[in-house]
Each structure stands twice: as structure tokens, then as C-alpha cells.
Amino acid sequence: MIVATLAIVAGRIAVVSSQEGDTAFLSANDRSRWCTVASLVEEGTFAIDRPISIRSEDGKRRPWNTIDKVRHVGADGQLHYYSSKPTLLVTMVAGVYGVVHHTTGLTMTEQPIYVPRLLLLLINLPVLAVFLVTMALIVELIGASDYARRMGVAAACFGTMMVPFAISLNNHLFAAAATSLTLWLYLRAAEKMADSFSGITYHPKFAPWVIAGASAAFAVACELPALSMLALWAVLFGWMNPRSIPGFALGAGVVLLGIVGTNQWAHGSLRTPYAHRSVGEQIETVDLSTDAGTDQIEVALSHSNTLQAADKISLRKLTEGGYEVIAEQSKTSAPLKQTQYKLAQTGANWALFVWDDWYDYPGSYWRTDKRRGVDLGEPSRIAYLFHATLGYYGIFSITPLWFLVPVGMVAGCRHGPSYMRRLSAAIALASVVCLVFYIARPEIDRNYGGVSVCFRWMLWFAPLWLYSLVPELSSLSEKIQGRCFTLVLLAASAFSVSTSLSSPWQSPWIYRFASFLGWLGDEMTR
Structure with a gap:
């Protein structure tokens, strides 16, 4: 199943193309990141003035241009455009592009189709493999039945939105893979320590704690709300084995320094572009x-x-x-x-x-009179909560497998070894905290993650939620009715994935179908 999933993604990457067919970029979101990658290697700067000014052959379009940009004064004292995206990930991608560029002589701005495809194969495919392999190892550790193990891996391969997002340069795949790696390291160490109490000697090494801290912090570099889980990971590892604290802190500290350092390098500020959205002093x-x-x-x-x-x-x-x-x-x-x-x-x-509003510049899409559609924001928090969970962009409606997660969280907090009960409680707490955080955002930010196939801001929870539902798969597998029910949930989730394989940057299939039927109200189409 893992090999089949990687082959499907490799095939999609090999033919990925914009609607116009002149780049391998699928949205303003990934164009913003690709602009920075190209500028860093080809120009030696985070400023993206040159890429966004490139015009198509007919001169009518700027295929590299993006709405996900800010403008502020650079180190030379002049105004420049920059990507609004976090800097550590794109800096790392630029490192891979630098090797490709200096080895082959290929230039992304001259080959905007094949070079991005090559980079996606070199980067996204291994990252997706990390997610899938670690999830398979996790399922082997916690699956109580063969059926649950097989279904758990099938859910990871075909039932989450990781596959559509693997064909585009984005932060969600990396955050999910980092979280999955941290989860596996925790469960692997906890199981070995539990065995040591039964008479099997276990001498924990320093390196796994460092890797766990680094992967947990890297999730924060990709998804800032993952900071809540980073704090919980620190507590979980420290509670399991106090000797893990120095290594975990070292790994996390190095990555956090990378987050701050690359942001300072790019923008001359310790605050991210998202924090520069208002008047200054x-x-x-x-x-x-x-x-x-x-x-x-x-x-x-x-x-x-x-x-x-x-x-x-x-x-x-x-x-x-x-x-x-x-x-x-x-x-x-x-x-x-x-x-x-x-x-x-x-x-x-x-x-x-x-002035400290980096999003306020001539022609800015983010000015009040420029935004359209879902980017206007949802006025009602109640409607936003509904559509983010059960509605057009719903966590549960798009991926019905997640209906088993709340039940699994409750059962996980009540049963099993203490380290697993603590983990289930931490997952439940972080899930609620992050969902409440997004619902509580001001209207301008209540946009469901923009034009996307799902409520993408919660995608990094995929490995944690898969962990939570596997024991429920074991319970349901005891009867034929339960197995049929789980197969229906998997099939419905896989259906959503299949409708999104052309691009993750499109409206969810439920939204598109409701639009076809004329069911969308003014609040969703204005």
C-alpha cells in the first residue's frame, strides 16, 4: 500500500502543471514559496521582486506572481516584495535546489515546469514516505488485530488529505511527517521502557531524544499552532524518562533557532510577516x-x-x-x-x-476592497464551526474516518498503559485548543484556509488522529457489521482524496457539488 501510494504521488508530480501549462505551480500559496526558493539560489536574496515580475511569452500574465506576499524595507533601505510564508522550510528547499542548480546547471526561472517537478520528487516523495512508514510502524505497535493494522495503514495511505498535498510545495505535508516521526519515537521508547520493567534491559540513547525534539519543533516551523503540541511533547517525554529532557531540548532549540534566525535573515525582524499587519508606534x-x-x-x-x-x-x-x-x-x-x-x-x-503593516501596499489583495469569496472571512463563528467540522470544509464530512477519533480519544484516556493514556489526553487537549484557536480568530482570518480541498490548518493532526482511531478499528473488527462500517468510512474518505488529486488548491468536492445544486448561500459566495 505504501509503494502504491508513493507511485501514485510520483505519477501526479511527473505531470503536475498550472492551468495555463507554463509552470508547475498550482496556486498563489505554492508560487509564494517557489519565488523565495528561486530568489535565494539565483539572486542570493529573500526578496522576490524578480520572479513576480516575470511575464508569460504573450506578455499578458505574470505566472510567478502571488497574492501571498508582503512589502517592506530591506537591508539596502529600499522597498522589496517578500513571501509571507515561514522562512525555515523554504530555506531548506532552496538548499536542495542549490545542489540541483550547481550540479546540473538547470535554472528554475528558465525551466519553471521540470525543475519544480524534479524538486518535488526529491523532497515531497521522501517526506511522504517518512509519514507513511512511521505510521505503519506506529500501527504495528498499537494495533490489536491484523484487521486494525491493515486498515490503519490503508487509512494513512488512502484516507487522509496528505496525498493531494504531496503534489504541491506546502507546509502541511512536512508538519504531518514531523509529527508522525515524533509520535513513533515516543511510542518506541515508551514500549522499550515498559519492557525494561519486565526484566529486559534497555539503555536509552541520546540521539533519539534529539531527533524527537527537532521533529516536534520542525512541526512548529511549518504550523505555528503546533507549538501547543511541542509543549505537550516536552511534558510527555520528560514524564516518560527525565533523561530525555536535555536531548529533547537540544533538538528543539536548534530548530527554534533556525526558525528565528532565517526570519531575521529574510526580513530583518524577529516577528513573522503575519505579525506585521497593523500600524506601528x-x-x-x-x-x-x-x-x-x-x-x-x-x-x-x-x-x-x-x-x-x-x-x-x-x-x-x-x-x-x-x-x-x-x-x-x-x-x-x-x-x-x-x-x-x-x-x-x-x-x-x-x-x-x-508604519508596520506589510500587507498594505499598492495593489495588495489583502486590502479590504480586494478580497473576494472565501477570503472575505466568515462573519458567524457558529457557521464557521459548523462548516469547519461537518459542513462544506468539514474535518468529519471530508474525512469521515475522523468520526472514530473522538471515541478513540475518550477510550485512550481511560484504558491502556499510563504513557498511552497521557498521550491520548495530550492529543485531545491539543486538538480542542487548536480548533478553538481557529474559531476564535477575527473575521478576516476565518476563511477555512482559503481555497483548499479541506480545512487544511488541522492537517498536521493526521498522524495523531490515526493513532487515536486504530484501537477503535480493533474493537469494530470483532463483528462483521463493524468491519463493514469501517470500510464505508474508509471508502468515503478515499473518495474525497480522489476528487482532490488534480490539485489541493481547489474547493472541496462537497462545496463544488453544493454550488452545482445551487445550495450555497450568500455568506459562502459573496
Whole structure:
């Protein structure tokens, strides 16, 4: 089953192509990452100005352009565009591309179809193999019956949305594989320690703890909410064996340093682009009543030391309305960074800010009047919870196998060895915390993960949920009715996977079918 799954994914990668047929990119999401990979190797910078400006042969399109970008001042003091995606993963992918580029001479910007396909085969296929092989090993450890073991591996291979996402460069596959590896290392060590209490000597080594910490932290590099599970992993490993703490901390620390370091390298900031979405520090209030028809208004600064490089700030009146902030300096001053300041209304007054909204730039898709469809956000949290669980993007409706997970979590907390009960409790806690986190997000972020075949933000839980349902498969396998029920759940989940093999960046099949029937309300189509 694992070989068949890898062959299916390899076949899809070998022919993956955009709708226009001129790149191997499937959405703005993966284009954003590919732009950074190409820029790092070919230009030596995280700025993606050159890739997004590449035009098609007819000059009508920019096939590399993406809405998932931000704009801010770079190290040279000039404005540049950057991917909004986390930096560690794309830096690692760029390392692989660098080897391919310097070995073969192939350039992604000149070969935007075959080079990305080659990189996907070299990267995504082994990562998917890590996920599937570790899940098979986990199933062997916990499966109480042959039927449960076979069904558990079949569910991992054909019943989750990992396969569709394996044909595109994204963070979800990597997060799931890292979580699966951490889970296997935990269960393997716990089982050996349980055997040692029965008289079998077990001497735990340092390396597995380091790998476990690194893989748990790497999941955070790909999915920030996995930070909750990282904290729980630290408790689980420490509770199981206090000697694991130094190694786990070392592995996690190295990866966390990589997360922070690559972000600082890319953006000159310890905060990710997602955290730069608002005005910065207010430095002065501005009285626009002095505007007596003049084209430019001088701003009297009471705290000029806060401006550092600027010697004078003024507002230039625009013909289309509004004002442009002009920061001037003397020739002896240090170079002044562009668009460092912005005028914004605060209630009935106006104020000058050190601007910190990287998503606010000319033509930005993320401006309120630019967003469309699902990106507008769901106004009702109740509707959002329904569609994220049982509705058009539902965790359970898209992957019916997950209906067994809550039952498995409860049973896991009540039965079995103590290390497994603690693990089940941790999985249940992290699942609830992350779901509540997404439901509690502001309206602009309640978008179901954008145009995607599922509620993709919870995909990294796949190995943890598969672990939770395997014991239930064992219980249900005792009767023919139970086996038939689990086969129906697997078939329905595999059906969802099969409808998504062309691209993970499309609406779920339930959403598309409801649209065909005319069932979608205004809240889903506006």
C-alpha cells in the first residue's frame, strides 16, 4: 500500500502543471514559496521582486506572481516584495535546489515546469514516505488485530488529505511527517521502557531524544499552532524518562533557532510577516485644519528624536484626495528608509505613525476592497464551526474516518498503559485548543484556509488522529457489521482524496457539488 501510494504521488508530480501549462505551480500559496526558493539560489536574496515580475511569452500574465506576499524595507533601505510564508522550510528547499542548480546547471526561472517537478520528487516523495512508514510502524505497535493494522495503514495511505498535498510545495505535508516521526519515537521508547520493567534491559540513547525534539519543533516551523503540541511533547517525554529532557531540548532549540534566525535573515525582524499587519508606534498627532489650499503641510514634531534619520516631515496633498508622507533629510544624515511613516485617522483626529503593516501596499489583495469569496472571512463563528467540522470544509464530512477519533480519544484516556493514556489526553487537549484557536480568530482570518480541498490548518493532526482511531478499528473488527462500517468510512474518505488529486488548491468536492445544486448561500459566495 505504501509503494502504491508513493507511485501514485510520483505519477501526479511527473505531470503536475498550472492551468495555463507554463509552470508547475498550482496556486498563489505554492508560487509564494517557489519565488523565495528561486530568489535565494539565483539572486542570493529573500526578496522576490524578480520572479513576480516575470511575464508569460504573450506578455499578458505574470505566472510567478502571488497574492501571498508582503512589502517592506530591506537591508539596502529600499522597498522589496517578500513571501509571507515561514522562512525555515523554504530555506531548506532552496538548499536542495542549490545542489540541483550547481550540479546540473538547470535554472528554475528558465525551466519553471521540470525543475519544480524534479524538486518535488526529491523532497515531497521522501517526506511522504517518512509519514507513511512511521505510521505503519506506529500501527504495528498499537494495533490489536491484523484487521486494525491493515486498515490503519490503508487509512494513512488512502484516507487522509496528505496525498493531494504531496503534489504541491506546502507546509502541511512536512508538519504531518514531523509529527508522525515524533509520535513513533515516543511510542518506541515508551514500549522499550515498559519492557525494561519486565526484566529486559534497555539503555536509552541520546540521539533519539534529539531527533524527537527537532521533529516536534520542525512541526512548529511549518504550523505555528503546533507549538501547543511541542509543549505537550516536552511534558510527555520528560514524564516518560527525565533523561530525555536535555536531548529533547537540544533538538528543539536548534530548530527554534533556525526558525528565528532565517526570519531575521529574510526580513530583518524577529516577528513573522503575519505579525506585521497593523500600524506601528504613533509618533505625532497632525492638525489638518491648517490646510488652506496649500499643496504641502509641514508637520511640527515635538519628539523628533523618534524619527532618527528624518530631518523634516511634511504632507503632500494628492490630486485624488488624501496625503502622501514626505520624509526629507540633510546630506549628512544617514540614508532614510522609504515609506517609513504613514498618516492614519484615529477617531476624529489624524496621526503620524511608524508604519508596520506589510500587507498594505499598492495593489495588495489583502486590502479590504480586494478580497473576494472565501477570503472575505466568515462573519458567524457558529457557521464557521459548523462548516469547519461537518459542513462544506468539514474535518468529519471530508474525512469521515475522523468520526472514530473522538471515541478513540475518550477510550485512550481511560484504558491502556499510563504513557498511552497521557498521550491520548495530550492529543485531545491539543486538538480542542487548536480548533478553538481557529474559531476564535477575527473575521478576516476565518476563511477555512482559503481555497483548499479541506480545512487544511488541522492537517498536521493526521498522524495523531490515526493513532487515536486504530484501537477503535480493533474493537469494530470483532463483528462483521463493524468491519463493514469501517470500510464505508474508509471508502468515503478515499473518495474525497480522489476528487482532490488534480490539485489541493481547489474547493472541496462537497462545496463544488453544493454550488452545482445551487445550495450555497450568500455568506459562502459573496
